[in-house]
Amino acid sequence: MRTVVERQFAKGDRIGWTDVPSTYEAAEAIAGRKLDRRVNYAIIEGEVHSACNWSSTCSGCEGHGCSECGHHGVSRNSVWVPLLPKEYES
Numbered sequence: 001m002r003t004v005v006e007r008q009f010a011k012g013d014r015i016g017w018t019d020v021p022s023t024y025e026a027a028e029a030i031a032g033r034k035l036d037r038r039v040n041y042a043i044i045e046g047e048v049h050s051a052c053n054w055s056s057t058c059s060g061c062e063g064h065g066c067s068e069c070g071h072h073g074v075s076r077n078s079v080w081v082p083l084l085p086k087e088y089e090s
Helices: 024-031
Strands: 004-009 017-021 041-044 047-057 074-082
Touching (some): 004 024, 024 041, 024 047
Antiparallel strands (some): 047 074
């Protein structure tokens, strides 16, 4: 199930944070448009970000399998990417 979280930072601390559940309605109000309900979103410092996930060859073994990748040869990566302004979307 897809979710929306709001990232809250500890006072004066950019390293420690807590992700608190939020709603699509709150994220849509900030973004100013309807959001795709099939995507995970995060509200970080008042901006809406979408989840970007990908798999890549493991950096420790170059695809042969090691303890870093669980002996599968690939690692999963993800980052929060700020939403593009509506005029840039196709």
